[in-house]
Amino acid sequence: MSEADRGIELLFLGTGTSAGVPMIGCHCEVCTSPDPRDRRSRPSVIISYDNKNVLVDTTPELRLQCVANNVDMIEAVVFTHAHADHIMGLDDVRRFNAIKGGPIDVWATERTHASLDRCFGYAFKEPDPAMKVFRPHLVKRNIEEPFDIAGVRWTPIPLLHGEMPVLGFRVGKLAYCTDVSRIPEESFELLKDLDVLVLDALQYKRHTTHFSVEEAIEAATRIGAKQTLFTHIAHALGHQATNKALPAGMRLAYDGERVSAKSE
Ligand SMILES: [Zn+2]
Numbered sequence: 334m335s336e337a338d339r340g341i342e343l344l345f346l347g348t349g350t351s352a353g354v355p356m357i358g359c360h361c362e363v364c365t366s367p368d369p370r371d372r373r374s375r376p377s378v379i380i381s382y383d384n385k386n387v388l389v390d391t392t393p394e395l396r397l398q399c400v401a402n403n404v405d406m407i408e409a410v411v412f413t414h415a416h417a418d419h420i421m422g423l424d425d426v427r428r429f430n431a432i433k434g435g436p437i438d439v440w441a442t443e444r445t446h447a448s449l450d451r452c453f454g455y456a457f458k459e460p461d462p463a464m465k466v467f468r469p470h471l472v473k474r475n476i477e478e479p480f481d482i483a484g485v486r487w488t489p490i491p492l493l494h495g496e497m498p499v500l501g502f503r504v505g506k507l508a509y510c511t512d513v514s515r516i517p518e519e520s521f522e523l524l525k526d527l528d529v530l531v532l533d534a535l536q537y538k539r540h541t542t543h544f545s546v547e548e549a550i551e552a553a554t555r556i557g558a559k560q561t562l563f564t565h566i567a568h569a570l571g572h573q574a575t576n577k578a579l580p581a582g583m584r585l586a587y588d589g590e591r592v593s594a595k596s597e
């Protein structure tokens with residue numbers, strides 16, 4: 334592929350809300366659905382280009398997600414925020430350290446790094462060369478402004494998740510915005526002219542820290558990406574029935590789905 338037409342691909346490792354679907358102890362229609370697209374692990378994606386994979390968030394199901402999707406190597410990890418459903422699989426990254434034979438960069442805001450340090454401080458320590466390492470070997474990278482991974486620009490998109498500031502990311506003509514209940518006015522500027530927008534849409538009912546389907550449709554309509562895929566989906570939304578009711582160009586994503594966009 335030439336420099337001009339190299340694309341950006343996004344793979345959904347997980348599209349479920351923090352409890353996952355099926356949810357423990359729930360036997361509703363969606364939690365017992367035979368449709369594999371109604372089985373949703375916790376929210377994470379791989380963004381790929383030039384045969385390089387970048388992992389966005391590390392869910393409690395990271396190992397199962399990577400095995401299921403043949404993700405054999407990653408270049409770096411990028412975090413949206415430090416809620417448990419987005420970080421608790423970070424220890425599994427040690428497999429990628431072992432395969433690479435070296436450290437892996439972890440990009441996050443200072444606030445997110447402070448939480449990662451509380452749970453996974455050991456993973457950011459320089460390993461003792463005399464000891465065999467059975468833990469991750471991670472390098473802290475602070476997100477303050479747009480940054481590059483493997484030669485491609487990542488633009489952080491400030492979002493609000495309830496009161497909490499979190500980040501979405503734009504890479505080429507693709508943007509991933511999970512865990513959002515409000516998009517600040519300045520951030521709409523960063524979301525212009527997209528091929529693919531991935532946006533939080535939890536359920537029909539309003540929620541304090543996530544877009545409802547109605548709010549997500551409203552934001553997606555204003556952003557006007559060629560296609561919009563919704564993620565962080567709760568058990569109230571059955572895949573097929575919800576998709577039938579969504580406007581053209583918008584749909585629920587499912588675990589294992591891939592979409593691609595131009596690089597700019
Ligand atoms: Zn979440």
Ligand SMILES: [Zn+2]
Nearest residue numbers: 359361364568
């Ligand atoms: Zn249920």
Ligand SMILES: [Zn+2]
Nearest residue numbers: 414416494512
């Ligand atoms: Zn969250």
